Amino acid sequence: MLPVSRTTRLSTAAPAVALHGVVKRFGAVVAVDGLELEVPAGLCYGLLGPNGAGKSTTMRILTGQALADAGDIEVLGHLLPAESKLARARMGVCPQEGNLDVDLGVRDVLDVFARLYRVPAPERTAAVDRALALAGLEQRANDRAVTLSGGMQRRLLIARALIHRPEVVLLDEPTVGLDPQIRQELWSLILALRDDGATVLMSTHYIEEAERLADRVAIMSAGRVVAEGSPAELIRAHAGREVVDVHAPVTQLSALHAQARADGLPTRRSGPAITYLHADSLDGRLPAGARRGATLEDVFVRLTGDYVE
Amino acid sequence: MSSVRVGRIEMPALAAVWVREWTVFKYYWRTRTFAAIVEPVITLLAFGFGFGKLVSSIDGVPYIQFVGTGAVATAVLFSAVFSSMFDALYKRRYQRVYDAMLAAPVDVDEIVTGESLFLGTRAGLYGVAPLLVAFIFGLKPEPAMVLVPFIGVLTGIGFAALGMWFAAMVSTYDGFSYVISGVITPLFLVAGTFFPLNRMPQWLQSLAQLNPLYHCVELVRHCAFGLDPAADMAHVGALCAFAVLAWWLAVWRTRAKLIV
Numbered sequence: 001m002l003p004v005s006r007t008t009r010l011s012t013a014a015p016a017v018a019l020h021g022v023v024k025r026f027g028a029v030v031a032v033d034g035l036e037l038e039v040p041a042g043l044c045y046g047l048l049g050p051n052g053a054g055k056s057t058t059m060r061i062l063t064g065q066a067l068a069d070a071g072d073i074e075v076l077g078h079l080l081p082a083e084s085k086l087a088r089a090r091m092g093v094c095p096q097e098g099n100l101d102v103d104l105g106v107r108d109v110l111d112v113f114a115r116l117y118r119v120p121a122p123e124r125t126a127a128v129d130r131a132l133a134l135a136g137l138e139q140r141a142n143d144r145a146v147t148l149s150g151g152m153q154r155r156l157l158i159a160r161a162l163i164h165r166p167e168v169v170l171l172d173e174p175t176v177g178l179d180p181q182i183r184q185e186l187w188s189l190i191l192a193l194r195d196d197g198a199t200v201l202m203s204t205h206y207i208e209e210a211e212r213l214a215d216r217v218a219i220m221s222a223g224r225v226v227a228e229g230s231p232a233e234l235i236r237a238h239a240g241r242e243v244v245d246v247h248a249p250v251t252q253l254s255a256l257h258a259q260a261r262a263d264g265l266p267t268r269r270s271g272p273a274i275t276y277l278h279a280d281s282l283d284g285r286l287p288a289g290a291r292r293g294a295t296l297e298d299v300f301v302r303l304t305g306d307y308v309e
Numbered sequence: 310m311s312s313v314r315v316g317r318i319e320m321p322a323l324a325a326v327w328v329r330e331w332t333v334f335k336y337y338w339r340t341r342t343f344a345a346i347v348e349p350v351i352t353l354l355a356f357g358f359g360f361g362k363l364v365s366s367i368d369g370v371p372y373i374q375f376v377g378t379g380a381v382a383t384a385v386l387f388s389a390v391f392s393s394m395f396d397a398l399y400k401r402r403y404q405r406v407y408d409a410m411l412a413a414p415v416d417v418d419e420i421v422t423g424e425s426l427f428l429g430t431r432a433g434l435y436g437v438a439p440l441l442v443a444f445i446f447g448l449k450p451e452p453a454m455v456l457v458p459f460i461g462v463l464t465g466i467g468f469a470a471l472g473m474w475f476a477a478m479v480s481t482y483d484g485f486s487y488v489i490s491g492v493i494t495p496l497f498l499v500a501g502t503f504f505p506l507n508r509m510p511q512w513l514q515s516l517a518q519l520n521p522l523y524h525c526v527e528l529v530r531h532c533a534f535g536l537d538p539a540a541d542m543a544h545v546g547a548l549c550a551f552a553v554l555a556w557w558l559a560v561w562r563t564r565a566k567l568i569v
Contacts, residue, residue, distance in 0.1 A: 063412045065569070066569055067568060085313055095405075101329070101404070112329045113409075116413040160409075
Protein backbone atom coordinates (compact mmCIF):
# COMPACT_ATOMS: atom_id res chain seq x y z
CA MET A 1 0.00 0.00 0.00
CA LEU A 2 1.21 3.44 -0.77
CA PRO A 3 2.03 5.96 1.86
CA VAL A 4 -0.68 8.54 1.48
CA SER A 5 0.05 12.02 2.64
CA ARG A 6 -2.79 13.93 4.16
CA THR A 7 -0.87 16.21 6.42
CA THR A 8 -0.71 19.80 5.39
CA ARG A 9 2.83 20.87 5.94
CA LEU A 10 3.26 24.46 6.83
CA SER A 11 6.31 26.37 5.80
CA THR A 12 7.29 29.84 6.81
CA ALA A 13 10.39 29.96 4.65
CA ALA A 14 10.52 31.84 1.35
CA PRO A 15 8.75 29.95 -1.44
CA ALA A 16 11.00 27.71 -3.54
CA VAL A 17 9.21 28.82 -6.69
CA ALA A 18 7.23 32.02 -7.16
CA LEU A 19 5.44 33.34 -10.23
CA HIS A 20 3.58 36.64 -10.17
CA GLY A 21 1.54 38.11 -13.01
CA VAL A 22 3.17 35.82 -15.53
CA VAL A 23 1.89 36.02 -19.10
CA LYS A 24 3.06 33.92 -22.03
CA ARG A 25 1.62 34.22 -25.54
CA PHE A 26 2.33 32.06 -28.57
CA GLY A 27 1.09 34.27 -31.41
CA ALA A 28 -2.59 34.81 -30.76
CA VAL A 29 -2.78 32.03 -28.16
CA VAL A 30 -2.41 33.09 -24.53
CA ALA A 31 -0.93 29.99 -22.88
CA VAL A 32 -0.33 31.56 -19.47
CA ASP A 33 -2.55 34.47 -18.55
CA GLY A 34 -1.57 36.33 -15.39
CA LEU A 35 -0.39 33.33 -13.40
CA GLU A 36 0.02 33.70 -9.63
CA LEU A 37 1.73 30.73 -7.99
CA GLU A 38 3.90 30.22 -4.91
CA VAL A 39 5.33 26.80 -4.14
CA PRO A 40 6.44 26.51 -0.49
CA ALA A 41 9.79 24.82 0.05
CA GLY A 42 9.73 21.16 1.03
CA LEU A 43 6.27 20.29 -0.26
CA CYS A 44 4.98 18.13 -3.04
CA TYR A 45 2.94 20.64 -4.99
CA GLY A 46 0.50 19.57 -7.68
CA LEU A 47 -0.35 21.61 -10.73
CA LEU A 48 -3.64 20.17 -11.83
CA GLY A 49 -5.43 21.17 -14.99
CA PRO A 50 -6.91 19.93 -18.24
CA ASN A 51 -4.77 19.69 -21.36
CA GLY A 52 -4.01 23.17 -22.63
CA ALA A 53 -4.35 24.82 -19.20
CA GLY A 54 -0.76 26.08 -19.39
CA LYS A 55 0.97 23.57 -17.10
CA SER A 56 3.76 22.57 -19.47
CA THR A 57 4.37 26.17 -20.51
CA THR A 58 4.70 27.08 -16.84
CA MET A 59 7.28 24.31 -16.41
CA ARG A 60 9.22 25.53 -19.44
CA ILE A 61 9.19 29.09 -18.12
CA LEU A 62 10.77 27.79 -14.91
CA THR A 63 13.67 26.22 -16.83
CA GLY A 64 14.20 29.30 -19.00
CA GLN A 65 13.12 27.43 -22.14
CA ALA A 66 10.08 29.63 -22.58
CA LEU A 67 10.45 33.37 -22.04
CA ALA A 68 7.50 35.04 -20.34
CA ASP A 69 6.03 38.16 -21.95
CA ALA A 70 5.30 39.68 -18.53
CA GLY A 71 5.57 38.92 -14.83
CA ASP A 72 8.13 38.14 -12.13
CA ILE A 73 9.60 34.67 -11.81
CA GLU A 74 11.83 33.45 -9.01
CA VAL A 75 13.31 30.00 -8.37
CA LEU A 76 15.25 29.45 -5.12
CA GLY A 77 15.84 33.18 -4.93
CA HIS A 78 17.18 33.46 -8.48
CA LEU A 79 15.37 35.87 -10.78
CA LEU A 80 14.41 34.44 -14.16
CA PRO A 81 15.28 34.59 -16.96
CA ALA A 82 18.47 36.54 -16.06
CA GLU A 83 19.72 34.00 -13.50
CA SER A 84 18.14 30.97 -15.09
CA LYS A 85 21.44 29.12 -15.31
CA LEU A 86 21.93 29.37 -11.54
CA ALA A 87 18.39 28.14 -10.94
CA ARG A 88 18.80 25.26 -13.40
CA ALA A 89 21.90 24.05 -11.55
CA ARG A 90 19.73 23.50 -8.46
CA MET A 91 16.71 22.07 -10.28
CA GLY A 92 15.98 18.66 -11.77
CA VAL A 93 13.52 18.32 -14.61
CA CYS A 94 11.58 15.33 -15.88
CA PRO A 95 9.78 16.38 -19.06
CA GLN A 96 6.47 15.11 -20.31
CA GLU A 97 7.89 13.95 -23.62
CA GLY A 98 10.78 11.57 -23.23
CA ASN A 99 14.04 13.15 -24.38
CA LEU A 100 16.55 10.48 -23.46
CA ASP A 101 19.73 9.91 -25.41
CA VAL A 102 18.16 6.59 -26.40
CA ASP A 103 21.17 5.47 -28.43
CA LEU A 104 23.42 5.52 -25.36
CA GLY A 105 23.81 2.98 -22.62
CA VAL A 106 21.92 3.62 -19.38
CA ARG A 107 25.08 4.35 -17.42
CA ASP A 108 26.36 6.68 -20.15
CA VAL A 109 23.08 8.63 -20.12
CA LEU A 110 23.50 9.24 -16.39
CA ASP A 111 27.21 10.00 -16.64
CA VAL A 112 26.64 12.63 -19.35
CA PHE A 113 24.01 14.36 -17.24
CA ALA A 114 26.17 14.17 -14.11
CA ARG A 115 28.68 16.23 -16.10
CA LEU A 116 26.06 18.61 -17.49
CA TYR A 117 24.86 19.18 -13.92
CA ARG A 118 28.45 19.75 -12.76
CA VAL A 119 28.68 16.86 -10.31
CA PRO A 120 32.39 17.03 -9.32
CA ALA A 121 34.55 14.30 -10.85
CA PRO A 122 35.33 12.42 -7.59
CA GLU A 123 31.60 12.10 -6.80
CA ARG A 124 30.43 11.22 -10.30
CA THR A 125 30.61 7.44 -10.13
CA ALA A 126 28.78 7.38 -6.82
CA ALA A 127 26.11 9.74 -8.17
CA VAL A 128 25.57 7.51 -11.20
CA ASP A 129 25.37 4.39 -9.02
CA ARG A 130 22.87 6.08 -6.72
CA ALA A 131 20.71 7.11 -9.69
CA LEU A 132 20.86 3.58 -11.11
CA ALA A 133 19.66 2.20 -7.78
CA LEU A 134 16.93 4.82 -7.57
CA ALA A 135 15.65 3.82 -11.00
CA GLY A 136 16.06 0.13 -10.18
CA LEU A 137 18.16 -0.25 -13.32
CA GLU A 138 21.40 -1.69 -11.88
CA GLN A 139 20.98 -4.83 -13.99
CA ARG A 140 20.46 -2.80 -17.16
CA ALA A 141 23.33 -0.34 -16.65
CA ASN A 142 25.13 -1.36 -19.85
CA ASP A 143 22.08 -1.78 -22.08
CA ARG A 144 21.10 0.94 -24.48
CA ALA A 145 18.27 3.09 -23.25
CA VAL A 146 16.25 2.33 -26.39
CA THR A 147 15.94 -1.30 -25.26
CA LEU A 148 14.21 -0.36 -21.98
CA SER A 149 10.45 -0.64 -21.52
CA GLY A 150 8.37 2.53 -21.32
CA GLY A 151 8.22 2.37 -17.52
CA MET A 152 11.96 1.85 -17.22
CA GLN A 153 12.64 4.75 -19.58
CA ARG A 154 10.47 6.98 -17.42
CA ARG A 155 12.31 5.87 -14.29
CA LEU A 156 15.59 6.62 -16.04
CA LEU A 157 14.30 10.09 -16.97
CA ILE A 158 13.45 10.75 -13.33
CA ALA A 159 16.75 9.35 -12.08
CA ARG A 160 18.54 11.55 -14.63
CA ALA A 161 16.74 14.57 -13.19
CA LEU A 162 17.92 13.65 -9.67
CA ILE A 163 21.58 12.95 -10.48
CA HIS A 164 22.80 16.15 -8.78
CA ARG A 165 20.45 16.00 -5.75
CA PRO A 166 18.39 19.01 -6.84
CA GLU A 167 16.56 21.16 -4.32
CA VAL A 168 13.61 21.63 -6.66
CA VAL A 169 12.28 18.87 -8.88
CA LEU A 170 9.94 19.62 -11.77
CA LEU A 171 7.91 16.66 -12.95
CA ASP A 172 5.76 17.34 -16.00
CA GLU A 173 3.05 14.67 -16.21
CA PRO A 174 5.39 12.06 -14.70
CA THR A 175 3.11 9.05 -15.12
CA VAL A 176 1.22 9.80 -18.32
CA GLY A 177 0.70 6.67 -20.39
CA LEU A 178 2.07 4.22 -17.81
CA ASP A 179 0.60 1.02 -16.36
CA PRO A 180 -1.03 1.33 -12.91
CA GLN A 181 1.69 -0.74 -11.21
CA ILE A 182 4.41 1.46 -12.62
CA ARG A 183 2.50 4.60 -11.70
CA GLN A 184 2.34 3.45 -8.10
CA GLU A 185 6.09 2.75 -8.04
CA LEU A 186 6.73 6.25 -9.31
CA TRP A 187 4.38 7.69 -6.71
CA SER A 188 6.42 6.17 -3.87
CA LEU A 189 9.57 7.48 -5.50
CA ILE A 190 8.12 11.00 -5.67
CA LEU A 191 7.01 10.93 -2.04
CA ALA A 192 10.43 9.64 -0.99
CA LEU A 193 11.96 12.62 -2.76
CA ARG A 194 9.81 15.05 -0.84
CA ASP A 195 10.49 13.27 2.43
CA ASP A 196 14.17 13.69 1.62
CA GLY A 197 13.67 17.46 1.68
CA ALA A 198 13.25 18.34 -2.00
CA THR A 199 10.51 20.61 -3.24
CA VAL A 200 8.50 18.78 -5.87
CA LEU A 201 6.41 20.66 -8.42
CA MET A 202 4.41 18.12 -10.38
CA SER A 203 1.96 18.80 -13.16
CA THR A 204 -0.71 16.26 -13.89
CA HIS A 205 -4.13 15.91 -15.36
CA TYR A 206 -4.73 12.76 -13.31
CA ILE A 207 -6.80 13.88 -10.35
CA GLU A 208 -6.05 10.76 -8.35
CA GLU A 209 -2.35 11.45 -8.69
CA ALA A 210 -2.70 14.96 -7.27
CA GLU A 211 -5.00 13.72 -4.50
CA ARG A 212 -2.58 10.99 -3.43
CA LEU A 213 0.68 12.87 -3.71
CA ALA A 214 0.25 16.58 -3.41
CA ASP A 215 0.40 18.43 -0.11
CA ARG A 216 -1.05 21.38 -1.94
CA VAL A 217 -2.69 21.70 -5.31
CA ALA A 218 -3.22 24.59 -7.69
CA ILE A 219 -5.97 24.00 -10.19
CA MET A 220 -5.17 25.68 -13.49
CA SER A 221 -7.58 26.57 -16.22
CA ALA A 222 -6.97 28.71 -19.30
CA GLY A 223 -3.54 29.86 -18.13
CA ARG A 224 -4.36 30.88 -14.58
CA VAL A 225 -4.82 29.39 -11.14
CA VAL A 226 -8.52 29.12 -10.34
CA ALA A 227 -8.18 27.50 -6.90
CA GLU A 228 -5.35 26.69 -4.52
CA GLY A 229 -5.02 24.77 -1.27
CA SER A 230 -4.55 21.31 0.20
CA PRO A 231 -6.74 18.68 -1.50
CA ALA A 232 -8.92 18.49 1.66
CA GLU A 233 -9.34 22.27 1.80
CA LEU A 234 -10.25 22.44 -1.87
CA ILE A 235 -12.82 19.67 -1.56
CA ARG A 236 -14.39 21.27 1.52
CA ALA A 237 -14.52 24.71 -0.09
CA HIS A 238 -15.74 23.80 -3.54
CA ALA A 239 -17.68 20.53 -3.18
CA GLY A 240 -18.51 20.18 0.49
CA ARG A 241 -18.43 16.96 2.50
CA GLU A 242 -20.82 14.95 0.37
CA VAL A 243 -22.29 15.06 -3.10
CA VAL A 244 -25.27 13.42 -4.81
CA ASP A 245 -25.04 11.80 -8.24
CA VAL A 246 -28.31 11.80 -10.16
CA HIS A 247 -28.33 9.52 -13.19
CA ALA A 248 -30.76 10.39 -15.94
CA PRO A 249 -31.14 9.94 -19.70
CA VAL A 250 -28.91 12.35 -21.57
CA THR A 251 -31.95 14.20 -22.92
CA GLN A 252 -33.04 15.12 -19.40
CA LEU A 253 -29.62 16.16 -18.09
CA SER A 254 -29.76 19.61 -19.67
CA ALA A 255 -33.15 20.25 -18.11
CA LEU A 256 -31.89 19.13 -14.68
CA HIS A 257 -28.84 21.28 -15.11
CA ALA A 258 -30.90 24.35 -16.02
CA GLN A 259 -33.23 23.73 -13.06
CA ALA A 260 -30.29 23.43 -10.67
CA ARG A 261 -28.87 26.65 -11.98
CA ALA A 262 -32.22 28.41 -11.54
CA ASP A 263 -32.41 27.08 -7.96
CA GLY A 264 -28.89 28.26 -7.27
CA LEU A 265 -27.60 24.73 -6.64
CA PRO A 266 -23.92 24.10 -7.43
CA THR A 267 -23.50 21.13 -9.77
CA ARG A 268 -21.07 19.57 -12.10
CA ARG A 269 -21.50 17.35 -15.12
CA SER A 270 -20.23 13.81 -14.74
CA GLY A 271 -20.86 11.95 -17.98
CA PRO A 272 -24.33 10.34 -17.82
CA ALA A 273 -25.09 11.97 -14.48
CA ILE A 274 -25.32 15.33 -12.86
CA THR A 275 -23.58 15.75 -9.51
CA TYR A 276 -25.00 18.07 -6.88
CA LEU A 277 -22.20 19.48 -4.75
CA HIS A 278 -22.39 20.51 -1.07
CA ALA A 279 -25.09 17.87 -0.56
CA ASP A 280 -24.50 17.86 3.21
CA SER A 281 -25.61 21.46 3.53
CA LEU A 282 -28.45 21.31 1.00
CA ASP A 283 -30.51 18.48 2.45
CA GLY A 284 -34.12 18.45 1.33
CA ARG A 285 -33.50 20.60 -1.71
CA LEU A 286 -31.88 17.90 -3.87
CA PRO A 287 -33.46 15.27 -6.12
CA ALA A 288 -33.01 11.65 -5.07
CA GLY A 289 -29.71 10.09 -6.10
CA ALA A 290 -26.61 8.28 -4.95
CA ARG A 291 -24.91 10.04 -2.08
CA ARG A 292 -21.12 9.75 -1.73
CA GLY A 293 -18.12 11.59 -0.29
CA ALA A 294 -16.90 14.58 -2.30
CA THR A 295 -13.64 14.14 -4.20
CA LEU A 296 -11.05 16.36 -5.83
CA GLU A 297 -12.52 15.29 -9.16
CA ASP A 298 -15.77 17.03 -8.23
CA VAL A 299 -13.80 20.21 -7.57
CA PHE A 300 -11.74 19.83 -10.72
CA VAL A 301 -14.69 19.38 -13.07
CA ARG A 302 -16.67 22.07 -11.30
CA LEU A 303 -13.84 24.57 -11.74
CA THR A 304 -12.47 23.64 -15.14
CA GLY A 305 -15.21 21.73 -16.92
CA ASP A 306 -18.05 24.20 -17.17
CA TYR A 307 -16.66 25.58 -20.40
CA VAL A 308 -17.09 22.27 -22.16
CA GLU A 309 -20.84 22.51 -22.75
CA MET B 310 28.92 21.47 -7.20
CA SER B 311 31.21 23.86 -9.02
CA SER B 312 30.01 27.42 -9.19
CA VAL B 313 27.86 28.36 -12.14
CA ARG B 314 28.32 31.72 -13.79
CA VAL B 315 25.75 33.52 -15.84
CA GLY B 316 26.30 35.06 -19.28
CA ARG B 317 29.56 33.47 -20.30
CA ILE B 318 30.76 30.30 -21.94
CA GLU B 319 31.99 28.07 -19.13
CA MET B 320 34.57 25.32 -19.47
CA PRO B 321 32.67 22.72 -17.39
CA ALA B 322 29.63 23.15 -19.66
CA LEU B 323 31.75 22.86 -22.82
CA ALA B 324 33.49 19.80 -21.40
CA ALA B 325 30.14 18.16 -20.67
CA VAL B 326 28.88 18.83 -24.20
CA TRP B 327 32.17 17.50 -25.54
CA VAL B 328 31.99 14.33 -23.45
CA ARG B 329 28.42 13.75 -24.63
CA GLU B 330 29.62 13.91 -28.25
CA TRP B 331 32.55 11.65 -27.46
CA THR B 332 30.26 9.13 -25.75
CA VAL B 333 27.93 9.05 -28.76
CA PHE B 334 30.95 8.73 -31.03
CA LYS B 335 32.17 5.68 -29.12
CA TYR B 336 28.97 3.91 -30.18
CA TYR B 337 29.11 5.01 -33.81
CA TRP B 338 32.78 5.50 -34.67
CA ARG B 339 32.88 2.64 -37.16
CA THR B 340 30.12 3.90 -39.46
CA ARG B 341 31.07 7.55 -39.07
CA THR B 342 34.73 6.91 -39.77
CA PHE B 343 34.00 4.63 -42.71
CA ALA B 344 31.78 7.21 -44.41
CA ALA B 345 34.11 10.11 -43.68
CA ILE B 346 37.23 8.43 -45.02
CA VAL B 347 36.06 6.10 -47.77
CA GLU B 348 33.99 8.65 -49.66
CA PRO B 349 36.75 11.22 -50.30
CA VAL B 350 39.23 8.46 -51.04
CA ILE B 351 36.92 7.03 -53.71
CA THR B 352 36.36 10.51 -55.13
CA LEU B 353 40.10 11.00 -55.19
CA LEU B 354 40.75 7.71 -56.95
CA ALA B 355 37.94 8.23 -59.46
CA PHE B 356 39.07 11.72 -60.41
CA GLY B 357 42.73 10.93 -60.10
CA PHE B 358 42.62 7.91 -62.39
CA GLY B 359 39.79 9.08 -64.62
CA PHE B 360 40.87 12.66 -65.24
CA GLY B 361 44.48 11.75 -64.71
CA LYS B 362 44.39 10.00 -68.10
CA LEU B 363 43.36 13.28 -69.77
CA VAL B 364 45.35 15.73 -67.68
CA SER B 365 48.76 14.47 -66.70
CA SER B 366 49.79 17.43 -64.57
CA ILE B 367 48.74 20.90 -63.44
CA ASP B 368 51.41 23.56 -62.92
CA GLY B 369 53.97 20.78 -62.78
CA VAL B 370 52.08 18.71 -60.18
CA PRO B 371 50.84 15.24 -61.20
CA TYR B 372 47.06 15.37 -61.37
CA ILE B 373 46.43 12.73 -58.67
CA GLN B 374 48.60 14.71 -56.27
CA PHE B 375 46.78 17.90 -57.22
CA VAL B 376 43.42 16.28 -56.43
CA GLY B 377 44.80 14.45 -53.39
CA THR B 378 45.77 17.70 -51.72
CA GLY B 379 42.52 19.38 -52.77
CA ALA B 380 40.36 16.48 -51.54
CA VAL B 381 41.47 17.17 -47.96
CA ALA B 382 39.08 20.12 -47.98
CA THR B 383 36.29 17.99 -49.47
CA ALA B 384 36.69 15.39 -46.73
CA VAL B 385 36.57 18.08 -44.05
CA LEU B 386 33.52 19.77 -45.60
CA PHE B 387 31.45 16.62 -45.92
CA SER B 388 32.33 15.19 -42.54
CA ALA B 389 31.74 18.45 -40.68
CA VAL B 390 28.65 19.84 -42.40
CA PHE B 391 26.69 16.61 -42.84
CA SER B 392 27.23 15.23 -39.37
CA SER B 393 26.47 18.55 -37.71
CA MET B 394 23.32 19.34 -39.67
CA PHE B 395 21.76 15.89 -39.44
CA ASP B 396 22.76 15.44 -35.79
CA ALA B 397 21.52 18.87 -34.76
CA LEU B 398 18.11 18.41 -36.37
CA TYR B 399 17.81 14.93 -34.85
CA LYS B 400 18.71 16.22 -31.40
CA ARG B 401 16.32 19.16 -31.66
CA ARG B 402 13.27 17.70 -33.37
CA TYR B 403 13.26 13.95 -32.98
CA GLN B 404 15.29 12.87 -29.97
CA ARG B 405 14.77 16.24 -28.27
CA VAL B 406 17.97 15.90 -26.29
CA TYR B 407 18.68 19.64 -26.65
CA ASP B 408 15.59 20.19 -24.52
CA ALA B 409 17.02 17.95 -21.84
CA MET B 410 20.43 19.63 -22.00
CA LEU B 411 18.98 23.13 -21.76
CA ALA B 412 17.14 22.19 -18.57
CA ALA B 413 20.62 21.69 -17.08
CA PRO B 414 22.99 24.62 -16.48
CA VAL B 415 24.06 24.71 -20.15
CA ASP B 416 23.17 27.46 -22.62
CA VAL B 417 22.65 27.40 -26.39
CA ASP B 418 25.99 29.10 -27.10
CA GLU B 419 27.76 26.42 -25.07
CA ILE B 420 26.02 23.62 -26.96
CA VAL B 421 26.86 25.18 -30.35
CA THR B 422 30.47 25.84 -29.32
CA GLY B 423 31.06 22.41 -27.80
CA GLU B 424 29.51 20.50 -30.69
CA SER B 425 31.21 22.60 -33.40
CA LEU B 426 34.57 22.08 -31.71
CA PHE B 427 34.05 18.34 -31.46
CA LEU B 428 32.70 17.75 -34.96
CA GLY B 429 35.19 20.23 -36.46
CA THR B 430 38.12 18.52 -34.79
CA ARG B 431 36.92 15.12 -35.91
CA ALA B 432 36.42 16.36 -39.49
CA GLY B 433 39.86 17.95 -39.52
CA LEU B 434 41.47 14.67 -38.55
CA TYR B 435 39.44 12.69 -41.11
CA GLY B 436 40.58 15.22 -43.70
CA VAL B 437 44.12 13.87 -43.55
CA ALA B 438 43.02 10.59 -45.21
CA PRO B 439 43.20 11.78 -48.86
CA LEU B 440 46.66 13.16 -48.20
CA LEU B 441 47.80 9.74 -47.00
CA VAL B 442 46.41 8.15 -50.17
CA ALA B 443 48.22 10.76 -52.24
CA PHE B 444 51.48 9.68 -50.56
CA ILE B 445 50.96 6.24 -52.13
CA PHE B 446 50.79 7.98 -55.49
CA GLY B 447 54.09 9.70 -55.03
CA LEU B 448 53.26 12.86 -53.09
CA LYS B 449 56.43 13.87 -51.27
CA PRO B 450 56.06 14.38 -47.49
CA GLU B 451 56.97 17.94 -46.52
CA PRO B 452 57.54 19.36 -43.01
CA ALA B 453 54.80 21.97 -43.57
CA MET B 454 52.27 19.14 -43.93
CA VAL B 455 52.11 18.84 -40.13
CA LEU B 456 49.98 21.98 -40.41
CA VAL B 457 47.33 20.17 -42.48
CA PRO B 458 45.37 18.72 -39.53
CA PHE B 459 45.23 22.18 -37.95
CA ILE B 460 43.96 23.71 -41.18
CA GLY B 461 41.42 20.90 -41.35
CA VAL B 462 40.26 21.50 -37.78
CA LEU B 463 39.87 25.25 -38.34
CA THR B 464 37.90 24.65 -41.54
CA GLY B 465 35.89 21.88 -39.88
CA ILE B 466 34.81 24.06 -36.95
CA GLY B 467 33.40 26.63 -39.38
CA PHE B 468 31.55 24.04 -41.43
CA ALA B 469 30.22 22.24 -38.36
CA ALA B 470 28.80 25.54 -37.13
CA LEU B 471 27.41 26.21 -40.63
CA GLY B 472 25.66 22.83 -40.49
CA MET B 473 24.10 23.74 -37.14
CA TRP B 474 22.87 26.99 -38.67
CA PHE B 475 21.29 25.06 -41.56
CA ALA B 476 19.69 22.64 -39.09
CA ALA B 477 18.17 25.55 -37.19
CA MET B 478 16.44 26.82 -40.33
CA VAL B 479 14.59 23.65 -41.35
CA SER B 480 11.88 21.57 -39.70
CA THR B 481 12.44 18.24 -41.47
CA TYR B 482 15.30 16.38 -43.13
CA ASP B 483 13.61 17.22 -46.43
CA GLY B 484 14.47 20.87 -45.91
CA PHE B 485 18.15 20.01 -46.31
CA SER B 486 17.64 19.48 -50.08
CA TYR B 487 17.91 23.22 -50.59
CA VAL B 488 21.19 23.66 -48.77
CA ILE B 489 22.76 20.49 -50.14
CA SER B 490 22.02 21.36 -53.78
CA GLY B 491 22.08 25.12 -53.47
CA VAL B 492 25.00 25.70 -51.11
CA ILE B 493 27.14 22.67 -50.38
CA THR B 494 27.47 21.34 -53.94
CA PRO B 495 28.58 24.70 -55.41
CA LEU B 496 31.02 25.22 -52.52
CA PHE B 497 32.46 21.78 -53.17
CA LEU B 498 32.78 22.21 -56.95
CA VAL B 499 34.13 25.75 -57.09
CA ALA B 500 36.94 25.50 -54.58
CA GLY B 501 39.85 24.60 -56.83
CA THR B 502 39.79 20.96 -55.75
CA PHE B 503 39.44 19.36 -59.18
CA PHE B 504 40.57 22.14 -61.49
CA PRO B 505 42.72 25.21 -60.87
CA LEU B 506 40.67 28.36 -60.54
CA ASN B 507 43.39 30.62 -61.98
CA ARG B 508 42.33 29.59 -65.49
CA MET B 509 38.69 30.46 -64.83
CA PRO B 510 37.04 33.79 -65.64
CA GLN B 511 37.85 36.64 -63.26
CA TRP B 512 34.31 36.81 -61.82
CA LEU B 513 34.47 33.16 -60.81
CA GLN B 514 37.86 33.69 -59.19
CA SER B 515 36.49 36.63 -57.21
CA LEU B 516 33.49 34.58 -56.16
CA ALA B 517 35.77 31.77 -55.01
CA GLN B 518 37.37 34.16 -52.52
CA LEU B 519 34.07 33.98 -50.63
CA ASN B 520 34.22 30.19 -50.53
CA PRO B 521 35.85 29.07 -47.27
CA LEU B 522 36.68 25.76 -48.89
CA TYR B 523 38.84 27.55 -51.47
CA HIS B 524 41.01 28.98 -48.69
CA CYS B 525 41.37 25.54 -47.17
CA VAL B 526 42.36 24.02 -50.55
CA GLU B 527 44.97 26.74 -51.11
CA LEU B 528 46.47 26.30 -47.64
CA VAL B 529 46.77 22.54 -47.97
CA ARG B 530 48.38 22.84 -51.43
CA HIS B 531 50.83 25.38 -50.10
CA CYS B 532 51.78 23.00 -47.28
CA ALA B 533 52.52 20.36 -49.91
CA PHE B 534 54.09 22.43 -52.67
CA GLY B 535 55.50 25.52 -50.97
CA LEU B 536 54.20 28.07 -48.48
CA ASP B 537 53.40 31.67 -49.45
CA PRO B 538 53.40 33.37 -46.01
CA ALA B 539 51.53 36.56 -46.88
CA ALA B 540 48.82 34.82 -48.88
CA ASP B 541 48.58 32.01 -46.33
CA MET B 542 48.02 34.39 -43.43
CA ALA B 543 45.15 35.88 -45.43
CA HIS B 544 43.71 32.41 -46.04
CA VAL B 545 43.90 31.59 -42.31
CA GLY B 546 42.24 34.92 -41.56
CA ALA B 547 39.43 34.13 -44.00
CA LEU B 548 38.85 30.72 -42.37
CA CYS B 549 38.79 32.31 -38.90
CA ALA B 550 36.30 34.94 -40.05
CA PHE B 551 34.12 32.24 -41.59
CA ALA B 552 34.17 30.15 -38.39
CA VAL B 553 33.19 33.14 -36.26
CA LEU B 554 30.38 34.15 -38.63
CA ALA B 555 29.01 30.60 -38.90
CA TRP B 556 29.18 30.17 -35.11
CA TRP B 557 27.29 33.41 -34.59
CA LEU B 558 24.58 32.46 -37.10
CA ALA B 559 24.23 28.99 -35.55
CA VAL B 560 23.87 30.37 -32.01
CA TRP B 561 21.38 33.01 -33.14
CA ARG B 562 19.06 30.67 -35.05
CA THR B 563 19.39 27.68 -32.70
CA ARG B 564 18.48 29.87 -29.74
CA ALA B 565 15.46 31.19 -31.63
CA LYS B 566 14.28 27.61 -32.19
CA LEU B 567 14.90 26.28 -28.68
CA ILE B 568 14.08 29.20 -26.39
CA VAL B 569 10.63 30.47 -27.31
